[in-house]
Amino acid sequence: MSATLNRVGLPRDAYKGAATTLCAGCGHNSITNHMIKALYELGVEPHRLAKMSGIGCSSKTPAYFVETAHGFNGVHGRMPALTTGAQLANRQLIMLGVSGDGDTASIGLGQFMHMIRRNIDCTYIIEDNGTYGLTKGQFSATADLGSVQKKGAVNTFQPIDPCAVALTLGCSFVARSFSGDGKQVVPLIKAAIAHRGTAILDIVSPCVTFNDHDGSTKSYSWVKDHEESIADVSFIPFFEEVHVDYEPGTVRDVELHDGSHILLKKLGDDHDPSDRRAAMRVIEEGRAAGHLVTGLLYLDTTMTDFATTERIPDRPLMDFSEDELRLTRDEFAQFMSEFA
Amino acid sequence: MTNQIINDLTIQAATVNGSGSQTANLILTRAIFHMGIPVAPKNVFPSNIEGLPTWYQLRVTPQGHMARTDQVDILVAFNVATWHQDLKTVRPGGVVVHEEAFSTADVRTDLTYYPVPFSKLAKSKITSDTLRKQLANMIYVGVVAGLLGIPWEALDHAVKRQFLSKPKAVPVNLEAIKVGFDHWQDNFSKNDPYRLEPMSGAVDGKVLVEGNQAAAMGALMGGATVVAWYPITPSSSLCENLIAYSDRFRTDPKTGEKRIAVVQAEDELAAVGMAIGAGWAGARAMTSTSGPGISLMAEFAGLGYYAEVPVVIFDIQRIGPSTGLPTRTSQADVGFAYTLSHGDTKHLVLLPGTVEECYEFGRDAFDYADRFQTPVFVLSDLDLGMNLWMTPEFKYPDKPFDRGKVLSKADLERLAGEWGRYRDVDGDGVPYRTLPGTDHPAAGYFTRGSGHDEHARYTESAEAYAANMDRLARKFETARADLPAPVIDESAGSPIGLIAFGSTHAAVVEARLALAAAGRPVDYLRVRALPLSSQVVDFVSRHERVYVVEQNRDGQVFDLIRLALPAELVDRLRSIRHYDGQPIPADAIMEPLLESEVVPA
Numbered sequence: 001m002s003a004t005l006n007r008v009g010l011p012r013d014a015y016k017g018a019a020t021t022l023c024a025g026c027g028h029n030s031i032t033n034h035m036i037k038a039l040y041e042l043g044v045e046p047h048r049l050a051k052m053s054g055i056g057c058s059s060k061t062p063a064y065f066v067e068t069a070h071g072f073n074g075v076h077g078r079m080p081a082l083t084t085g086a087q088l089a090n091r092q093l094i095m096l097g098v099s100g101d102g103d104t105a106s107i108g109l110g111q112f113m114h115m116i117r118r119n120i121d122c123t124y125i126i127e128d129n130g131t132y133g134l135t136k137g138q139f140s141a142t143a144d145l146g147s148v149q150k151k152g153a154v155n156t157f158q159p160i161d162p163c164a165v166a167l168t169l170g171c172s173f174v175a176r177s178f179s180g181d182g183k184q185v186v187p188l189i190k191a192a193i194a195h196r197g198t199a200i201l202d203i204v205s206p207c208v209t210f211n212d213h214d215g216s217t218k219s220y221s222w223v224k225d226h227e228e229s230i231a232d233v234s235f236i237p238f239f240e241e242v243h244v245d246y247e248p249g250t251v252r253d254v255e256l257h258d259g260s261h262i263l264l265k266k267l268g269d270d271h272d273p274s275d276r277r278a279a280m281r282v283i284e285e286g287r288a289a290g291h292l293v294t295g296l297l298y299l300d301t302t303m304t305d306f307a308t309t310e311r312i313p314d315r316p317l318m319d320f321s322e323d324e325l326r327l328t329r330d331e332f333a334q335f336m337s338e339f340a
Numbered sequence: 341m342t343n344q345i346i347n348d349l350t351i352q353a354a355t356v357n358g359s360g361s362q363t364a365n366l367i368l369t370r371a372i373f374h375m376g377i378p379v380a381p382k383n384v385f386p387s388n389i390e391g392l393p394t395w396y397q398l399r400v401t402p403q404g405h406m407a408r409t410d411q412v413d414i415l416v417a418f419n420v421a422t423w424h425q426d427l428k429t430v431r432p433g434g435v436v437v438h439e440e441a442f443s444t445a446d447v448r449t450d451l452t453y454y455p456v457p458f459s460k461l462a463k464s465k466i467t468s469d470t471l472r473k474q475l476a477n478m479i480y481v482g483v484v485a486g487l488l489g490i491p492w493e494a495l496d497h498a499v500k501r502q503f504l505s506k507p508k509a510v511p512v513n514l515e516a517i518k519v520g521f522d523h524w525q526d527n528f529s530k531n532d533p534y535r536l537e538p539m540s541g542a543v544d545g546k547v548l549v550e551g552n553q554a555a556a557m558g559a560l561m562g563g564a565t566v567v568a569w570y571p572i573t574p575s576s577s578l579c580e581n582l583i584a585y586s587d588r589f590r591t592d593p594k595t596g597e598k599r600i601a602v603v604q605a606e607d608e609l610a611a612v613g614m615a616i617g618a619g620w621a622g623a624r625a626m627t628s629t630s631g632p633g634i635s636l637m638a639e640f641a642g643l644g645y646y647a648e649v650p651v652v653i654f655d656i657q658r659i660g661p662s663t664g665l666p667t668r669t670s671q672a673d674v675g676f677a678y679t680l681s682h683g684d685t686k687h688l689v690l691l692p693g694t695v696e697e698c699y700e701f702g703r704d705a706f707d708y709a710d711r712f713q714t715p716v717f718v719l720s721d722l723d724l725g726m727n728l729w730m731t732p733e734f735k736y737p738d739k740p741f742d743r744g745k746v747l748s749k750a751d752l753e754r755l756a757g758e759w760g761r762y763r764d765v766d767g768d769g770v771p772y773r774t775l776p777g778t779d780h781p782a783a784g785y786f787t788r789g790s791g792h793d794e795h796a797r798y799t800e801s802a803e804a805y806a807a808n809m810d811r812l813a814r815k816f817e818t819a820r821a822d823l824p825a826p827v828i829d830e831s832a833g834s835p836i837g838l839i840a841f842g843s844t845h846a847a848v849v850e851a852r853l854a855l856a857a858a859g860r861p862v863d864y865l866r867v868r869a870l871p872l873s874s875q876v877v878d879f880v881s882r883h884e885r886v887y888v889v890e891q892n893r894d895g896q897v898f899d900l901i902r903l904a905l906p907a908e909l910v911d912r913l914r915s916i917r918h919y920d921g922q923p924i925p926a927d928a929i930m931e932p933l934l935e936s937e938v939v940p941a
Contacts, residue, residue, distance in 0.1 A: 050621070063798070068782075071784070073786065078609065082617035084568075084617060086617040086776065110610070311591075311596050311597050312601050317566060318623040320565060322741050325590070327560070332561075339548055340547050
């Protein structure tokens with residue numbers, strides 16, 4: 001039996017990576033699997049993928065998918081800077097950043113925010129478990145007020161909500177999900193990749209070793225009990241036809257830059273993902289009600305990404321030769337003479 | 341009049357920051373340069389937008405000395421706040437052109453004074469209310485032109501040159517200069533020895549360029565395509581010039597597309613991170629900063645070294661520690677930049693000593709970065725970077741880019757995918773790399789700042805770690821022999837040697853002439869890169885006493901050379917240090933050297 005090949009002729013196995021070294025049951029491993037599924041189904045060419053990360057458990061995961069792709073595990077909290085530079089060097093690359101809550105909301109908050117301001121074309125996934133796993137269980141800045149550490153300490157600080165921060169900064173794609181909700185995570189990853197601009201995807205991803213107990217708001221059981229999805233998400237890539245067989249008025253259809261479509265099926269109250277204030281309201285109301293609101297919170301397909309705004313050519317800058325980059329001899333002589 | 345002093349004088353204009361004095365200073369400089377006379381301007385300015393005192397020293401010598409001097413011949417006193425202090429700087433017999441309203445009670449009697457009613461002239465003769473403050477400075481240009489005999493044609497040229505892109509400003513500025521020029525003719529008779537006379541041959545083929553302009557041009561010719569920076573004095577003008585040059589030379593006139601990406605980052609951490617990200621992805625990438633920014637870049641510098649990513653980092657040094665004196669010059673980042681970051685990190689450092697080298701090293705740094713897959717620091721300083729220097733025109737590059745050991749798709753096919761990112765194939769410590777986007781299943785690898793083996797796989801193996809560090813050391817040794825060699829002049833055949841680097845060069849050139857004239861000729865080696873060339877040790881071995889001259893308190897390069905010397909040569913080394921923030925004058929080399937060389941009676 002031959003494996004099913006995707007549109008670029010690769011089997012699902014081609015999107016696998018090295019064996020994970022994270023704890024068994026770690027939410028991050030689920031996200032890795034969702035990533036593999038999304039990339040395989042999208043038919044991303046591995047050589048065009050650039051897997052970027054910072055430091056932490058989450059940042060190790062790019063080694064665990066698409067082994068043949070280039071990856072860059074940089075320094076703590078600085079993935080956005082590396083991603084920005086690499087994206088400008090080669091616009092043909094598909095930039096896929098994986099970060100954690102410490103990496104994003106503490107040491108890297110500044111870079112996270114400035115990347116969003118610039119609308120760098122990349123997918124930025126936060127594997128958010130509210131704790132520092134590699135250093136054995138300290139609170140991170142996304143831990144909720146009043147949540148309890150494994151050894152009993154109570155968090156007395158207000159959390160930083162990466163989605164709320166992203167919305168405030170005018171991020172062009174903001175979504176939240178749960179590592180255990182593959183049905184939602186996979187289409188969101190696909191949509192984030194198809195989106196041209198910074199796509200923030202905050203995925204609550206329980207830490208089974210340090211933050212999966214009673215009193216945690218990032219545990220499997222808490223999220224299962226409190227997750228409130230704002231809409232069912234499905235993704236139709238540009239190479240497939242859109243078949244909508246829902247009742248009229250029950251589904252929103254948003255077209256992305258590359259011709260792909262996101263279909264959002266209403267669940268409860270209708271949420272308009274093009275309304276930034278509504279997105280802020282949904283997050284706030286969810287928080288007040290003690291819910292974890294998940295789904296595509298906000299999407300703006302009209303905003304241009306940084307490289308486009310800056311008139312950077314589609315052809316990779318790293319490809320240009322001296323003949324194209326240096327002044328000509330005449331230009332050089334003329335320019336020098338102007339200093340006389 | 342006795343003993344005329346022709347073309348050998350230093351003018352110091354004491355003005356107020358933000359008053360438009362810099363334009364006046366530049367016009368005076370260009371006018372004198374246009375007469376064929378060598379000029380060496382130094383701008384001493386405050387860390388301030390408007391109101392604090394600023395000085396502009398314009399040194400004119402027939403020999404073309406480029407260093408600063410402490411001797412002021414002609415003071416132009418425009419700032420009442422520093423008036424008495426400024427008077428002290430003038431050499432006996434010197435000249436003072438000053439605002440008439442300044443109090444002259446108790447002033448020195450050994451100077452010639454030319455009081456000029458600058459404010460009154462500005463009020464009565466300059467009609468534009470909005471431009472009066474700016475143009476008032478031009479009046480001093482006219483007075484000095486009259487005083488020294490600068491022909492009108494030279495002033496006319498200088499103004500037109502200064503306002504090349506703003507021709508509307510030419511007539512009003514010339515008018516203001518004329519006010520001063522006429523005032524001199526109508527009111528004064530020459531009562532001092534200083535004169536300027538046109539020269540021929542002294543400035544042929546020379547241009548006036550700031551080091552930061554030169555470095556920006558170097559970066560452009562070196563093929564920089566991703567530039568990330570954060571504004572900081574005295575480095576900002578490097579990237580600002582680069583942006584201006586790119587608008588002109590890297591922009592497609594039809595589509596508006598740019599063959600360069602420039603990001604003003606949120607801080608220096610991000611700036612160097614972006615440059616490293618771009619270098620990793622195969623672009624020629626750079627950032628530019630000064631000391632405080634270098635401190636912030638330490639983290640990424642280590643990643644660049646250990647993950648072996650090419651990037652060029654310009655450091656236009658200013659005085660530290662900490663914020664220090666942001667507008668004063670120094671060579672005190674050398675030791676820090678050389679080993680920037682924790683762990684066993686060390687970097688390639690280029691030390692341009694002239695603006696021409698700011699251009700050449702700024703360009704070639706990208707070749708070195710690609711060839712050795714590592715960060716390359718170009719250490720300029722405020723004196724080199726922000727002052728105008730007389731220089732021969734720069735040469736057009738005669739070599740294509742050297743992109744280093746990059747495996748293409750075809751290479752990988754030939755190798756049947758058999759390669760290791762950190763494997764030393766050629767025995768020079770320099771491995772091969774692939775670039776993201778290379779369409780071959782074996783091209784991809786995982787770059788990391790954590791421990792890695794030859795295949796870039798994570799490892800905590802003691803052997804793999806040590807072997808990799810040894811290879812990095814080997815690579816460093818390969819680079820040592822490849823970086824710009826020292827420039828050595830042993831024509832003096834002296835038992836005494838001088839070693840210097842960077843902008844100290846100008847003062848050394850002058851000091852050597854003066855020492856030779858005083859019967860104490862000295863040999864000279866100019867260091868142009870770190871790690872130190874083996875020629876430095878050889879030079880010391882050929883001399884009985886060697887003075888290392890540098891602009892920092894602790895003798896940082898003196899220490900590096902001492903470490904490189906065999907024990908029996910260490911005693912030959914002496915240290916001369918200048919660290920007050922003002923560019924080093926020749927006297928600061930000569931005096932301590934002669935003092936040290938005095939044979940006890």
